[in-house]
Amino acid sequence: MELQHVTHPHPLVFFKYQTVAGEVDPEAALCLGCEKPVEGWSYGCNQCEFYLHKGCAELELAPQIQHPFHPKHPLSLLLKSPYSRGGWCNLCGKKVRGFVYNCYDCKFDLHINCALLQSSIAANFTSSLHPHPLFFIQNHNNEVDSDCSGCQKPISGPFYHCSDCTYPIFLNLHKECAELPFEINHPCDRKHPLTLLPQPPTHPQKCSCYLCRIQWKGFVYSCSLCNFDLLLDDFLFSPPTITVASHEHPWVLVSRKISFVCDFCGNDGDHSPYHCDKCVLFVHKNCISLPRHFRITRHHHTISLWYSFQQNQIEDCMCQICYKEVDISYGHYRCPASRCRYIAHVRCATDRAIWDGTIMLEGYDERSEEVAHEPWNLITDVVEQIRIGELMVASEIKHSYHDHNLRLTFSGKTKDDDSQCDGCTRPISTPFYSCEQCKFFLHKDCAELPKQMPHSFHRHLLTLTNSHDEYDHSWCRACGRLYQGFSYGCYEGGCRFRIDIQCMLFSDTLKHPSHEHSLFLVHNNQETSCSACFEKLFPWNVTYRCMKRCDFSLDVGCATLPLAACYKYDRHPLTLTCSDDFEPSQLYCDLCEKEREPNRWFYYCADCDNSLHLNCALGDLPYMKLGNKLKGFHKHPLTIVKNIWNCPPCKVCDEVCNGQAVECKESECNFTAHWYCCRK
Numbered sequence: 001m002e003l004q005h006v007t008h009p010h011p012l013v014f015f016k017y018q019t020v021a022g023e024v025d026p027e028a029a030l031c032l033g034c035e036k037p038v039e040g041w042s043y044g045c046n047q048c049e050f051y052l053h054k055g056c057a058e059l060e061l062a063p064q065i066q067h068p069f070h071p072k073h074p075l076s077l078l079l080k081s082p083y084s085r086g087g088w089c090n091l092c093g094k095k096v097r098g099f100v101y102n103c104y105d106c107k108f109d110l111h112i113n114c115a116l117l118q119s120s121i122a123a124n125f126t127s128s129l130h131p132h133p134l135f136f137i138q139n140h141n142n143e144v145d146s147d148c149s150g151c152q153k154p155i156s157g158p159f160y161h162c163s164d165c166t167y168p169i170f171l172n173l174h175k176e177c178a179e180l181p182f183e184i185n186h187p188c189d190r191k192h193p194l195t196l197l198p199q200p201p202t203h204p205q206k207c208s209c210y211l212c213r214i215q216w217k218g219f220v221y222s223c224s225l226c227n228f229d230l231l232l233d234d235f236l237f238s239p240p241t242i243t244v245a246s247h248e249h250p251w252v253l254v255s256r257k258i259s260f261v262c263d264f265c266g267n268d269g270d271h272s273p274y275h276c277d278k279c280v281l282f283v284h285k286n287c288i289s290l291p292r293h294f295r296i297t298r299h300h301h302t303i304s305l306w307y308s309f310q311q312n313q314i315e316d317c318m319c320q321i322c323y324k325e326v327d328i329s330y331g332h333y334r335c336p337a338s339r340c341r342y343i344a345h346v347r348c349a350t351d352r353a354i355w356d357g358t359i360m361l362e363g364y365d366e367r368s369e370e371v372a373h374e375p376w377n378l379i380t381d382v383v384e385q386i387r388i389g390e391l392m393v394a395s396e397i398k399h400s401y402h403d404h405n406l407r408l409t410f411s412g413k414t415k416d417d418d419s420q421c422d423g424c425t426r427p428i429s430t431p432f433y434s435c436e437q438c439k440f441f442l443h444k445d446c447a448e449l450p451k452q453m454p455h456s457f458h459r460h461l462l463t464l465t466n467s468h469d470e471y472d473h474s475w476c477r478a479c480g481r482l483y484q485g486f487s488y489g490c491y492e493g494g495c496r497f498r499i500d501i502q503c504m505l506f507s508d509t510l511k512h513p514s515h516e517h518s519l520f521l522v523h524n525n526q527e528t529s530c531s532a533c534f535e536k537l538f539p540w541n542v543t544y545r546c547m548k549r550c551d552f553s554l555d556v557g558c559a560t561l562p563l564a565a566c567y568k569y570d571r572h573p574l575t576l577t578c579s580d581d582f583e584p585s586q587l588y589c590d591l592c593e594k595e596r597e598p599n600r601w602f603y604y605c606a607d608c609d610n611s612l613h614l615n616c617a618l619g620d621l622p623y624m625k626l627g628n629k630l631k632g633f634h635k636h637p638l639t640i641v642k643n644i645w646n647c648p649p650c651k652v653c654d655e656v657c658n659g660q661a662v663e664c665k666e667s668e669c670n671f672t673a674h675w676y677c678c679r680k
Contacts, residue, residue: 012043032098069163075101092144132164150177150219151232187255194221265346266330293360297454303333321348323547356459401466406433424501425485462488478503479557483623514578519544532558565617574603591616619660620675638662652677
């Protein structure tokens, strides 16, 4: 059975796509209608990678619609977003990768399924909470998985949406949160009513709720006279007593302003703890339901909650997440495996950036952590082995990401000095596997990478893949660089987190020549900057930081810079140099002949007295393989080239394209440009 779809020039064939139950296939094709993995009965094109679920293919889609979320202009049906870097759906907030209803002039996009949702204009919403009109959506068919702007919990059930607030700030509200009373009376403040505010006022606790002590950015009930704020979660879900299986006695709410130290997490509290009279314990409400056992990406074993209120602190215990002292007289998490001394603060281990919310079921056996499970890689067959000492080494292999056999090389060079590994895209070095039929190279370590790995940069398990987005490249979410080759990606729901191989192999601790002390991987940066590039670090950035009060931090991009680089006019390798003792008159780059900024890192050869900017030494695209193509930045695909002699001028800035550049190979085009010019 075939179908001629209005959005595609070729006939589509009806077929059944089958997957292994319970497995996530990172290479699975996506339906261009709903952008979900193809499964079951679907339509596909035999000539190109075009797929549609049966239900999506049979939708009657109008080529143009008038939508209430964007009344100014009609929305046109397009096969994909018309913008070079794609668009973002103005309802669900997710990236548009397939069919889209679009207003090009306003950069307004809606996924097909989002555009088809029924909505109605809402009335009587308090203008002090939000200045724009809201739309009410009774049933969103699980298309919207963003968080509620009020309570910060995932959207479920009926909700309100603001069509005027667009990417990157969307406003979606649960029906219950949008219809909250504007003023309430609460026992924590018996003198004044609490007023509902769209966000916390600034106060010394950095927007922390006084009841649960966590930082907050959603709706709050506030009393400005008493400097008191209450989160929606604590207003809506703070019953007078709480009974949980993990504690034999009920917890009773103390609705008073009272200073206390939570016995479970060790943090201070100012108001309304829950109290166990029998055990003489005071705790935050959120700490009552702390998970007993769970996994985090910062440790390879399951960690367990420990309460040891009677024991004294007889040794220094350092949290392996924030690297500050753990007071074990309060609750904390530690690894139950023998000979493993991993320990962490309660708040550090349960941070959303660290933990995905999955807990181990009751009855979990801690002794199971003694069994080590070796990860498996993408070598599908060992064709030949050789003995080196007492080890058997695979000298010829088959690999999932290449069609031909690969042979191992222990010494020597490739025919091309610019050869790069197709896995990590770094310069090739021994030992490596190579294909005798084509220019395909893999470092031995890259060939043996496990198919799945956890990493501290992300809370979900990451899967090794060779696929990229529709533009044939990816952006590393750790270092921010453009790259090709292998990557590790997250395929949990709509996560789409990607990280390149180099960043993936970095550990939680780092000894860097730029600093005398060890650096530790931390989350939640507050008002700090990278000590190398001086760029501001945001709370969601992951950073290597010195914990000895040195105020020294490195973002991942600077931490992963190679310690040595090659320069075509210097026979010695150039060394990454972190301090600059040159006279101001000597602060020049020997390649581009432009000034260097004082105290900025650079590459330097002491023998030849050559100094280069970082980008001049490495190139603008150091982790893209020469000869590969880039889409989305020009009307034709652009090829990555390296100009050494007879360098052409850049078509954008007219300066010489010396070194790495991008070039259009279409004969009628004659386009060459610097990468940074092409992105403008």
